[in-house]
Amino acid sequence: MQHASEACQLIGLGRSYGRGASAHRALDGIDLSIRANEFFTLLGPSGCGKTTLLRLIAGFDQPTSGQISIFGEDVAGLPPEDRPVNTVFQHYALFPHLTVAQNVGFALRMLGSPQSEIAASVARMVALVGLEGMEHRRPDQLSGGQKQRVALARALAPGPKILLLDEPLSALDAKLRQRMRSELKALQRETGITFVFVTHDQDEALAMSDRIAVMQGGRVQQLGRPDEIYEAPANRFVADFIGGANLIPARIGSQGAEAEGLGVIPATGEPGAAVTLVIRPERLAILPATQKAKDDLGPLTVVERIYMGNELSFRLEGAAVPLHVTLPRGGLRGALDFSPGDRVALRPEAGAIRVLAS
Amino acid sequence: MKLHRLLLAPSLGTILIFMALPISLTTLYSVLSPAQYGGVIWQPSAEAYVRLLFERDIFDDTLTFNADYLQILGRSVVQAGLATILCLLIGLPTAWFIATRPAGKKSLWLMLVTVPYWVNLLVRTIALLLILRDEGPVNGALQSLGLTDGPLSLAYNNFAIGLGLVSSFLPFMILPLYAAIERFDFSLLEAAYDLHASRWQAVWSVILPILRPGLIAGGLLVFIPGIGSYLAPDILGGGKTLMLGNLIGMQFQGSRNWPFGAALSTVLMTVTLVALILVARRAAREEA
Ligand SMILES: Nc1ncnc2c1ncn2[C@@H]1O[C@H](COP(=O)(O)OP(=O)(O)OP(=O)(O)O)[C@@H](O)[C@H]1O
Ligand SMILES: [Mg+2]
Numbered sequence: 100m101q102h103a104s105e106a107c108q109l110i111g112l113g114r115s116y117g118r119g120a121s122a123h124r125a126l127d128g129i130d131l132s133i134r135a136n137e138f139f140t141l142l143g144p145s146g147c148g149k150t151t152l153l154r155l156i157a158g159f160d161q162p163t164s165g166q167i168s169i170f171g172e173d174v175a176g177l178p179p180e181d182r183p184v185n186t187v188f189q190h191y192a193l194f195p196h197l198t199v200a201q202n203v204g205f206a207l208r209m210l211g212s213p214q215s216e217i218a219a220s221v222a223r224m225v226a227l228v229g230l231e232g233m234e235h236r237r238p239d240q241l242s243g244g245q246k247q248r249v250a251l252a253r254a255l256a257p258g259p260k261i262l263l264l265d266e267p268l269s270a271l272d273a274k275l276r277q278r279m280r281s282e283l284k285a286l287q288r289e290t291g292i293t294f295v296f297v298t299h300d301q302d303e304a305l306a307m308s309d310r311i312a313v314m315q316g317g318r319v320q321q322l323g324r325p326d327e328i329y330e331a332p333a334n335r336f337v338a339d340f341i342g343g344a345n346l347i348p349a350r351i352g353s354q355g356a357e358a359e360g361l362g363v364i365p366a367t368g369e370p371g372a373a374v375t376l377v378i379r380p381e382r383l384a385i386l387p388a389t390q391k392a393k394d395d396l397g398p399l400t401v402v403e404r405i406y407m408g409n410e411l412s413f414r415l416e417g418a419a420v421p422l423h424v425t426l427p428r429g430g431l432r433g434a435l436d437f438s439p440g441d442r443v444a445l446r447p448e449a450g451a452i453r454v455l456a457s
Numbered sequence: 458m459k460l461h462r463l464l465l466a467p468s469l470g471t472i473l474i475f476m477a478l479p480i481s482l483t484t485l486y487s488v489l490s491p492a493q494y495g496g497v498i499w500q501p502s503a504e505a506y507v508r509l510l511f512e513r514d515i516f517d518d519t520l521t522f523n524a525d526y527l528q529i530l531g532r533s534v535v536q537a538g539l540a541t542i543l544c545l546l547i548g549l550p551t552a553w554f555i556a557t558r559p560a561g562k563k564s565l566w567l568m569l570v571t572v573p574y575w576v577n578l579l580v581r582t583i584a585l586l587l588i589l590r591d592e593g594p595v596n597g598a599l600q601s602l603g604l605t606d607g608p609l610s611l612a613y614n615n616f617a618i619g620l621g622l623v624s625s626f627l628p629f630m631i632l633p634l635y636a637a638i639e640r641f642d643f644s645l646l647e648a649a650y651d652l653h654a655s656r657w658q659a660v661w662s663v664i665l666p667i668l669r670p671g672l673i674a675g676g677l678l679v680f681i682p683g684i685g686s687y688l689a690p691d692i693l694g695g696g697k698t699l700m701l702g703n704l705i706g707m708q709f710q711g712s713r714n715w716p717f718g719a720a721l722s723t724v725l726m727t728v729t730l731v732a733l734i735l736v737a738r739r740a741a742r743e744e745a
Binding site: 205 | 645649652653662
């Protein structure tokens with residue numbers, strides 16, 4: 100059953116804390132197949148079980164149910180030091196008493212490699228992450244970004260088959276985070292190592308991943324490529340968590356889904372069934388209510404105009420829930436601006452509205 | 458600025474009265490001549506220091522080398538050193554255990570460590586003697602179990618002194634180690650395992666180096682009072698095996714040779730100070 104292209108397979112993986120009625124399922128039946136050479140991201144809100152899952156793969160913690168195999172080998176009972184897996188910790192966990200070079204060479208020293216080999220590997224790794232000249236500094240003499248690179252070099256030095264990264268960018272400032280995104284992605288491509296990357300930042304996940312598993316409440320809500328996750332969210336949670344979406348309650352009527360204050364949207368389904376319409380804020384055009392065509396939505400009232408530099412966003416009322424519309428700044432041609440109180444209509448792009456059973 | 462200095466006044470005053478003054482007096486007395494019934498005569502003399510190493514013939518004043526006092530100094534260092542190592546071996550696992558208990562339980566365990574120290578040191582030392590002596594419960598138990606024929610001589614020897622030192626100073630090892638382990642970032646241990654360290658490698662390469670300041674603090678807190686300890690050798694050694702503290706005490710009581718006692722104290726202080734400086738230097742060098 101196992102494919103050589105599978106780096107890590109999780110079958111029915113569960114981890115509960117506590118016993119009996121008060122037991123808390125941090126992970127609840129995770130089935131995932133992580134492919135070799137893949138940049139795989141676990142994305143989810145705080146407390147959804149991301150770190151718990153990484154700790155199970157790394158071997159710091161044991162599952163209460165299910166099975167983990169790494170490159171086809173069941174790793175149950177295998178201690179962390181014997182797994183072909185290394186970790187970049189959320190807060191780096193650099194050894195404070197060792198220099199950059201000693202930190203990076205730590206794993207090979209533990210494995211008993213000869214001095215010359217350790218030195219060569221350290222030089223290679225330090226160059227790979229661009230820390231030349233800092234070999235003799237201690238962690239407390241490094242900036243956040245530099246520490247992050249040391250943690251990366253240290254974890255890559257023993258040549259893991261899988262690299263686990265627990266929110267490695269969350270402690271960095273926005274600008275550095277941007278740069279490290281591209282660097283990490285490039286590093287993954289160069290080394291060909293399977294990355295399992297944990298984040299709660301959807302932009303990060305969308306920008307870097309080959310595939311994303313969106314997690315919530317200890318379960319995988321959706322697994323797919325970034326575009327699949329974004330364009331075709333499997334449920335309300337994913338739609339809302341990734342990119343933010345207008346989630347509009349509606350009911351299937353004779354001509355389609357009828358949504359309060361918006362009109363009828365083409366949709367098929369069991370007549371009378373309650374559904375949720377999912378519309379991304381940037382896939383709606385906004386126009387004066389006087390220009391409303393038959394298939395447009397509305398009319399609605401502008402209640403807030405939010406200027407955000409590269410984009411302009413409006414909050415509209417008149418439907419069952421407040422709606423958000425976002426326009427790219429460049430797309431604004433004078434006449435298209437609105438202020439609170441204006442009556443407007445919305446024109447969705449073709450295929451922009453997804454109908455989810457609710 | 459002025460006010461800041463005022464804040465230091467109480468501690469500076471205390472140091473001046475209770476440390477600087479006695480130390481200066483001790484050093485001064487060590488280079489004066491002994492009066493017949495204790496006290497000193499204000500007459501400079503290096504005799505006390507000469508006596509440390511040489512024996513002066515009463516008739517022709519010739520000096521012959523005498524290692525007796527050096528031996529006592531050496532024995533004190535060895536006894537204190539052994540006690541320090543023992544305290545370390547007992548204290549480290551204990552401190553680790555306490556520091557890794559759930560938050561609410563730690564203070565209870567710490568209090569248990571200090572319970573024996575609510576009893577006066579003299580009483581505790583005598584109690585230990587009662588336990589160890591030939592008619593004591595340990596020997597009683599051993600004999601009634603038929604493990605030994607006669608009583609083992611557990612009291613009045615170096616073993617008893619060592620035991621006394623360990624039981625007196627163990628908390629001084631446990632408490633700083635506890636503080637160090639408490640601050641220890643346990644994700645470093647996971648990082649070590651993740652990077653292929655075995656249990657022992659993790660202990661040697663990560664835990665011990667990071668706990669070093671605590672180990673040094675605990676070591677000094679046991680070694681320094683240990684080397685000059687008075688009660689344990691006096692009571693548990695039965696006065697047979699002297700340590701430096703007893704020798705010094707004797708000079709101010711029976712022998713009434715204050716300058717010699719002062720000289721011994723000065724030597725003890727110097728040894729301690731040199732040891733401290735060496736430790737501090739090494740620590741500073743390894744920091745850099
Ligand atoms: N040792 C533990 N005992 C009890 N519950 C725990 C323990 N560790 C984690 N949990 C619970 O398991 C759930 C998942 O925790 P986990 O650390 O995996 O979350 P996470 O997704 O990594 O969150 P974050 O993004 O905040 O790091 C949480 O609800 C947490 O409270
Ligand atoms: Mg986490």
